[in-house]
Amino acid sequence: MIELKPCPFCGGKDVQINHGAMWGYAAHCNECGADVIFWGMCNPLNLDGDYREELARAWNRRAE
Numbered sequence: 001m002i003e004l005k006p007c008p009f010c011g012g013k014d015v016q017i018n019h020g021a022m023w024g025y026a027a028h029c030n031e032c033g034a035d036v037i038f039w040g041m042c043n044p045l046n047l048d049g050d051y052r053e054e055l056a057r058a059w060n061r062r063a064e
Contacts, residue, residue, distance in 0.1 A: 002056035009034045017052045017059070025051055027059045 004015045004027070012031030019025050026037040038055050 002053060002060065004056055005060045005062070007032060007034055008062070015059070017055050025055050027055065 004017070006013050007015055007029035010029060010032035012029050014030040016028055016030070017025055018028050024038065026035045028035050036059065038051075038058060
């Protein structure tokens with residue numbers, strides 16, 4: 001698993017990629033509660049797919 005960068009909102013380091021039945025995958029900060037949902041990056045009809053690596057790369061991408 002790719003190491004996740006800190007939360008861009010609070011700088012918290014306790015961030016994880018979660019899966020929920022209704023909304024697919026999201027990055028969640030356990031320090032400030034921010035959720036970033038990745039719509040369109042995973043197939044909602046294939047909930048068995050593992051997209052965590054792709055989503056971790058998306059989470060870690062930052063503007064210059």
